[in-house]
Amino acid sequence: MSAIKEMSKKYNLHSWSAQGKLNPMVVTKAEGIYFWDEDGKQYMDMSAQLVNLNLGYGNKAVVQAIKDQADSMPFIGPGYAIDVRSEAAKELVELSGLEGAKVFFTNAGAEANENAIKIAKAYTGRWKVFSMYRSYHGATAGAGSLTGEPRRFSNEPGVPGFIKFDGPYAYRAPKACKFESEADVTEFYLELLDNQLQYEGPQHVAAIFMETVVGSNGILIPPAGYMEGVRALCDKYGILMVCDEVMAGFYRTGKAFAFHNFDIKPDLVSFAKGATCGYVPLGGVIVSEKIANHFDDNKMFCGLTYSAHPMGCAATLATIAEYKRLNVAENVKTVGKVLADTLDEIEKKHACVGQVRHIGLFSSVELVKDKATREALVPFNNDKEGLMVKIVGMLKTEGFSTYSHENMILVAPPLTITEEEMKTALAILDKVLDSVDNMIK
């Protein structure tokens, strides 16, 4: 075992894992969409790390902006106005298209949601918060209580007042549902949500949180009209609509923010990841005009030593400028089509693929034991034999790095990936899925 790995095993605690059998890869170099291990083996980063490295590794403009900021003013408390702090907020508001909005900056995604919860409760004076099953909103107490999947369990019993609802997921809808159209799916899930709001008393509900497109739980794309329907329910009951864009934001779906794919304006938007591509940490909440105005006369009880950190703000400014200079939106469109077409072929071809879902460069492959019954390749939250880990390992051996969640493999590379690189990567995926087909025979 190399000295670095040995030291890591001795001193680092790694996320979401039993530590004993971990074998953390030692990475020695990274460039573009690639990284290399200590033996010189090259990997295509098909998850953009944690779906945050949207510009890939080694973007010189972002690195330079961070260096310049470190030289000029690495830190000044959040109460002061400085150039990059004001400009980063202005750029984010403009990118969101939410005229009159303001930004409260945090360090990352969970903190963004923590503060969105507080802002929604303060604005409405209500205490219940709705969020979806099969969602991930972060690992801290409040964001963990929002989270609608097993990563929440370690936070339980959690913060009172957090209610989960079933969001649209037609592929795994109750068997009795016989949807004939997308409109049926939308109608069914909106009715479920409205019923549940009634049971909970909509007058107590401060906010409905949603990942605009559900990310790590398998790229669940809202059917036409669903987001607009949720917006209408929020308006009807005076509830705030919060779009968690931590993963789906910053061109991942092809649009600057994922909510731009729908005819809605959220009240709050939480963001992180792609704001800086992870080069330094930064997240935040975009607070729409009406709610921001509320805090003109009412104290906003939110604060962090590192809110609007100068290094993060400088990186954000440079990152947004790079998205525009590189015309990332256009690349997502072009390469996203290759991804979509190839995944659709993969769905038809492989016995082990139940469904593929994709929007922009945000996609997942849902694996099944049986296409007809839709039985998942591994039971929910119970992959005892580590089958998905094995499949991800097979991909890695072929130089395709990504992660899985439940029975789904995520494909969400840096947004700078070329068509050729995408084709090479998908050929690897295709080959590994041949082996999975053989496993389920």
Ligand SMILES: Cc1ncc(COP(=O)(O)O)c(C=O)c1O
């Ligand atoms: C949709 C979403 N929200 C929130 C978070 C939490 O962000 P962080 O890990 O930066 O706290 C994540 C992280 O993956 C996420 O995907």
